[in-house]
Amino acid sequence: MAEKASEAVTTGLQSALVDLVDLALLGKQAHWNIYGPHFRSVHLHLDEVIDEVRLSSDDVAERLVAIGGEPDARASAVAETSQVQGLSAGRLAVDKVIRQFEERLQSSADRIKASLPDIEKRDPLSHDMLVGIATGLEKQAWMFRASTESN
Numbered sequence: 001m002a003e004k005a006s007e008a009v010t011t012g013l014q015s016a017l018v019d020l021v022d023l024a025l026l027g028k029q030a031h032w033n034i035y036g037p038h039f040r041s042v043h044l045h046l047d048e049v050i051d052e053v054r055l056s057s058d059d060v061a062e063r064l065v066a067i068g069g070e071p072d073a074r075a076s077a078v079a080e081t082s083q084v085q086g087l088s089a090g091r092l093a094v095d096k097v098i099r100q101f102e103e104r105l106q107s108s109a110d111r112i113k114a115s116l117p118d119i120e121k122r123d124p125l126s127h128d129m130l131v132g133i134a135t136g137l138e139k140q141a142w143m144f145r146a147s148t149e150s151n
């Protein structure tokens, strides 16, 4: 039986898990409902983001189990504890989707970064994994930001 992980580590991983699962769900919601100029490129970009965050959520959940935790990504847990801002139902204009995903990806990366100092000494491996995931989220946020005229 794995040694019981410190609460700071399991809490950090669980928080990242629900945010990543939520990002994947919101990504599909936008992938389906998006409309407007450059539809196809953003539609496809969203699927790339979804693939990445799904892989990341699997890594986070399995790390959590490996250190003696119990990942919870039931729909109810995601709905109650994800800190990712939601999307409105219905059609979503391309320019709005770009801004929304830039913000949601960056905010999710920021929340992971904020959890890192408490995790670093307690579990360097979880820390290292989360650094990689936050770096990926920031990269995707930049890709959305780079496609807007104002940046």
Ligand SMILES: [Fe+2]
Residues within 6 Å of the ligand: 031, 047
């Ligand atoms: Fe699709």
